[in-house]
Amino acid sequence: MKIEADGFSFDFTDALDAFVFDEKDKKKPHYHGLSQAMKAVDIIVELDNDYLFIEIKDFHAPDDYNFQTAVDDEQKKERRSRFNHLREVLKYKYRDTWFYRWAENKTDKPIRYLCLLTLDNAQISVLNKELRKQLPVGKAGKHWNREIARSCVVVNIERWNRNFPNWQLVRLINPPEIT
Amino acid sequence: MLEKIKFEKFTAFESLEIPLSSGINIFIGANGTGKTHILKAVYATCDITKSQKSLAEKTNRVFLPFGEQIGRLVKRARASRTGYFELTRRVEDIDKSLTIRLSLTNHTKEPEKATISGTHKQWLQHPLESVYIPVKDMMANAPGFRSLYNLRNIHFEEVYADIIDRVFLGSLRGPTDSRRKKLLDILQRSMDGKIISKNEEFFLKNKQGELEFTLLAEGIRKLGLLWLLIQNGILLNGSILCWDEPEANLNPKLMRTVVEILLELQRLGVQILLTTHDYVVLKEFDLQAKNTDKLVFHSLYRNTGEIEIASTDNYLNIAPNVIDDTFGDIVDREIKKSMANLGK
Numbered sequence: 001m002k003i004e005a006d007g008f009s010f011d012f013t014d015a016l017d018a019f020v021f022d023e024k025d026k027k028k029p030h031y032h033g034l035s036q037a038m039k040a041v042d043i044i045v046e047l048d049n050d051y052l053f054i055e056i057k058d059f060h061a062p063d064d065y066n067f068q069t070a071v072d073d074e075q076k077k078e079r080r081s082r083f084n085h086l087r088e089v090l091k092y093k094y095r096d097t098w099f100y101r102w103a104e105n106k107t108d109k110p111i112r113y114l115c116l117l118t119l120d121n122a123q124i125s126v127l128n129k130e131l132r133k134q135l136p137v138g139k140a141g142k143h144w145n146r147e148i149a150r151s152c153v154v155v156n157i158e159r160w161n162r163n164f165p166n167w168q169l170v171r172l173i174n175p176p177e178i179t
Numbered sequence: 180m181l182e183k184i185k186f187e188k189f190t191a192f193e194s195l196e197i198p199l200s201s202g203i204n205i206f207i208g209a210n211g212t213g214k215t216h217i218l219k220a221v222y223a224t225c226d227i228t229k230s231q232k233s234l235a236e237k238t239n240r241v242f243l244p245f246g247e248q249i250g251r252l253v254k255r256a257r258a259s260r261t262g263y264f265e266l267t268r269r270v271e272d273i274d275k276s277l278t279i280r281l282s283l284t285n286h287t288k289e290p291e292k293a294t295i296s297g298t299h300k301q302w303l304q305h306p307l308e309s310v311y312i313p314v315k316d317m318m319a320n321a322p323g324f325r326s327l328y329n330l331r332n333i334h335f336e337e338v339y340a341d342i343i344d345r346v347f348l349g350s351l352r353g354p355t356d357s358r359r360k361k362l363l364d365i366l367q368r369s370m371d372g373k374i375i376s377k378n379e380e381f382f383l384k385n386k387q388g389e390l391e392f393t394l395l396a397e398g399i400r401k402l403g404l405l406w407l408l409i410q411n412g413i414l415l416n417g418s419i420l421c422w423d424e425p426e427a428n429l430n431p432k433l434m435r436t437v438v439e440i441l442l443e444l445q446r447l448g449v450q451i452l453l454t455t456h457d458y459v460v461l462k463e464f465d466l467q468a469k470n471t472d473k474l475v476f477h478s479l480y481r482n483t484g485e486i487e488i489a490s491t492d493n494y495l496n497i498a499p500n501v502i503d504d505t506f507g508d509i510v511d512r513e514i515k516k517s518m519a520n521l522g523k
Contacts, residue, residue: 050521069462112517120503124510137517151517159514163511163518
C-alpha cells in the first residue's frame, strides 16, 4: 500500500490500511478536523496485529539539534533547548494522536511509534532513549494494566531502509537546502 | 610539507598510498587498520632529519618489533618477501620534492641490513621539526624516565622517550608572537594556569600554587603538553604534529579546546596527522573548521582482508565511517528489540 507524506513515499506491502492522519483536505475520508485542538502524527498504518504511528521531520540544519558537539556553553544551551522542544513535539503528537484514535475506538492493537528524522546516528540514538522514557513506552505506570505505546524508534533514512526492507521508503524531493 | 606516504607489504599494509593534506589529516578506522602505524612511519622519517639517526634504526625503535628484529615489520607471509615504506615531502627552499624509502625483507634481522634509498642525503640536509604524541601520557613520568630509557633496559617504543625530549629540549625562539600567545592563552584558560618545570618534574602553576602533574587529571596534562610544545617553539610553521587518539582521557568539553588549538596550529602552518575513534572529535572538526581550513578525513577499512583507504575533505562524505556506523549498529539493535520482525 503506497502513501506519500512530507516529501517521502512509503510502500507498506503488508498493511491492511495506511493513510495520512494529519490530513488538511476536508474532502478526504481521514480528514482530521481537530487540528486547532490536537496535534497529529503524519501517517497511520494498520497491520495485522499492530498500528504504526509515523512522524516525519526533514531538517535543513540537523546540527542545530546537536547539543553534544556545541562549541560553547551558550550554543549547547540553545541546541539542547531545540532538541528538548523537538522531543516534546514528538511526544505530544503521539499522545494527541492516541487520544484521537481512542475516541475513534481504534486503540485495539498495540501501537508502535516510528519517527523518521534526518539526523545522524548519534543524534537519533540519544533521542530514541529520551523519547521512549517520555512517551512512555510499555507499562510504565506502577498501576497500569495497559500500555499507551508498545514501542518507539527514532530512525533516519538509512536506518529505515536497512531495518524495514518491506516498507520501502523513497525521498520524492531533494533535501531542504541549508540557508 | 609532507605530500604522500606509500606502503608495500609493510606491517598491516599490502599496498597503500596516502596523499596527505598540508593541513590536518584525520585517520579513522576500526582497530587493526594501521592508523598508528601510519603516524609512526611518518614520525620516524621526519625525526631523522633532526636526530640524524638511520631511518632503519629509528623505525625499529619506534615500532619496537619482537627482539628488535626489523624484518618482523614486513607484512607476514610464509614465503620470503620484501616490504617498504616511502615518504615524499616538498622542500620549498630548494623547490623540490624529496622521497626516502626504507626497504627490508622478512629475513632482515638488524637495521643495518635494511636498505635506505631515494634522495636520502638531501632528506637529511633539510631538517624538519616533528613531534609524536602517544596515547599514554608521559609528562607525569618524566623524572628519571629519560636516563632510564637511555640505558635501554626498558621496553618502551621510542616515541615515549622522544616526547619527553621534545618538551625539555625545545628552546624558546625569541619573544612569543601574538598568534602563539593567543593559543597559549586559550590553553591557560582551559587549564586554569600555566606549566613550569623543576628538575624534570612538571607543575601547573596558578593562584592557588603549584600542582604536580601526577596530581592532575590526564586531560589537563594533555593540554599542558600542548602548552609546552607551543611555548617552546616545537610547534611552528613547517612543523609536523602526529597525535595518536587525542581523545584518550580527555572529557568532551576539553576536546573543544584541543580542536580549536589544532585548527589554529594548522592556520599557523603546522601539518597535522591524527587518529581518532571519537564522534566528538570528528564533529568538532566539522563544526569548527572554516572553509579556508585544510582538512582531510582518511577512512581506513578492510576490503577482502586488505587495508584500503578513502579520503575526503567533507565530513558528510566519510565512507566507510566506522564511528558513525557504531552508533548505527546500536540503533539497529534497538530497532530490532523494539519492532521484532515488523517490516522485514
